[in-house]
Amino acid sequence: MTDVPHYWYADDPSVADLLQAVRRFRRADVDMRRRMSAGMSMNGTDMQALQFVMATEAAGGHAHPRDISAYLNISTASTTKLLDRLAASGHLERATHPTDRRSVVVTSTPHAHQQIRSRLQAMHQAMAAIAAAVPPEARPALRTFLDAMSDHLDSESGVEPLTPA
Template sequence: MSEDAPSAYWYADTDAEPRRLLEALRTFRRADEEMRLRASRDMDMNLTDLRALRHVIARGQHDDAVTPRALAARLGISSASTTKLLDRLCASGHLERRPHPVDRRSVVVVATDAAHHEVRDRLTRMHARMLAIAEAVPRPAGTPSRSSCSPWPPSSAASTTRRPAASPRTLRAREPRRRRTPVD
């Protein structure tokens, strides 16, 4: 490393305030990941199963039916993986498959009363602590609420999760090779 290189890896030393904000976000993310790991261990399921259960419960709060296909898309997993996931969560008593209310060819997935009870029992205290921490965040002067001090507009947050555009070279490498067919 040369002598004139900045001491910070990604950001210049002059970026102290934004770096502190990013570090606070990283700290929150680590704590959130650890909380989810504990919850999944306590509930005897893996993280993907927990994400699926959380999604089904959240959509159920809005009377929004969740199909296996929609769940697969939300979780970014294959239909085969979704079938195994649903088999596990149905066998454990967390979810039920029910006929789709409109499409007879499909089913919807709903959380059981036992799942709601277990989630509330295990996560209520943690959510109360999170709310207390959020309520302790001071309001910036001249702002009506804490939400107005959000440092990350949703469009900006979404842009950090997108993959950069692929170069033509990368795209060529992803193309499937064409099979040669014998010539008669």
Template sequence: MARPTPRMSDDPSLFDPRVLDPAQEIVSRSGLDDAEIDQVVEVLRSLRLWREADERMSEASRRYMKLGATDMRALRFIIVGLENGEAVTPGAIAAHLGISTASTTKLLDRLAAAGHIRRLPHPTDRRSVVVEVLDETRRAARDSIGRSHARRFDLAAALTRQQRDVVIRFLRDLAATEDDPSRDSAA
């Protein structure tokens, strides 16, 4: 039987500054003992495991629904809008996705041809249309993406308020590291 291909997240040394940067040219380990470094490495490895799992779940949902990533984002936006009683227009979809109106038209044509959406006259603006997701697509999205989101929500809800505050702060600080790498070398 063939061995599965190891994933990057399976090798903790890929996250260990003692291996990656032994001279501490980039990552300072001052004030941390080996046990603390091991724990930091495990945090980074766990984030990678989560990211890989999230990518696999997203890919499985897209395959199940036979859609690309942008199409799935559009459907999610439309479903959320409809669930909140909003009239979802092609312009709103374009703005949400950050794509041109021409690209949005092609996207909506694809989704309509595949039987996922329909365009209807806007209830108050004769010059516009609203986009609705068909019931079968809504059910499929709920069964795939919705159930995964519910499990994630339950895990976050099981944390204490203080634990959630720590996680929120950590993840926001982590997201803020998305700086222009050229700024670090220019400083």
């Protein structure tokens, strides 16, 4: 390691500080999701699937098993087992697509919404209050920054493996 205080971003400490805050947020988000999943006796993948289905419904769409597989990057066999678990627990249901009788959609249940709201509502209200504290004139720039960072991270395809010394 070098004596440079910010390993990658020595030219501008304020950039390093901003990116360190992003990393801290990302770690906190991952840790929170792990704690919430464990607290609800769900594994992380099941929780992500439930969130995906609810978000798809909130956007006016229909979640299909293949969409869940793609979103989670898991096999169709793993998706079937996941959906079986969430159906058995009363959180998701499979149904025939309303306009394409050959297709299956996955829907969340009222039980799932009640369970999620009762456990996460206070956290989401606190997050909304923190976001509301950001000055309105700063929000567009912050949103642009976060969207650009997300787009960049989504575009990263990986790196070569490390080699032994």
